[in-house]
Amino acid sequence: AQSVTQPDIHITVSEGASLELRCNYSYGATPYLFWYVQSPGQGLQLLLKYFSGDTLVQGIKGFEAEFKRSQSSFNLRKPSVHWSDAAEYFCAVGAGGQNFVFGPGTRLSVLP
């Protein structure tokens, strides 16, 4: 069965610092991978997605993620964090149809 782990429950970074959020997945075939962001009281917004091809994908708001098949990882990065990036981040893998398996989420806090 598909599964997604996000080892970090909560991360705190200073504004302007770089960010990396970790995601590991378990999936038998070539995965469809996604990163979503959720602000308090809001639904989820897609940041970026990977299906195939270039393993470094660019997303919105300056985020990027790198797919590494050998490590079953899809880590999210941003070179310089802004205070508005404080939110919860979810990694997900497509499990067939609209059934996406989500990781437990990483809550990001940003210090001024």
Next chain:
Amino acid sequence: KAGVTQTPRYLIKTRGQQVTLSCSPISGHRSVSWYQQTPGQGLQFLFEYFSETQRNKGNFPGRFSGRQFSNSRSEMNVSTLELGDSALYLCASSRHQGASDEKLFFGSGTQLSVL
């Protein structure tokens, strides 16, 4: 273009009652899926509807049901509410059905509290 609209935004019910949540997808989107979000279990897939037919279902008891209307609007129903049903229920829509590479557009959710 309006986003995914979920109503009501908040609900308070007592154990044993039933509840109906509503979701209006983005115009032109024909697929609607529902997710339950709780602090303990995270986001869990409930079901997916396309063309008024349930296409995919997660591992939830039969107390959780849904339907989709001809205008693609969807409702989900939970009968005989339990305390553990307290959660944020998220609806998501997409243009097509059955494609895991499809981008989902999420609503802001309905926060259900069961007392």
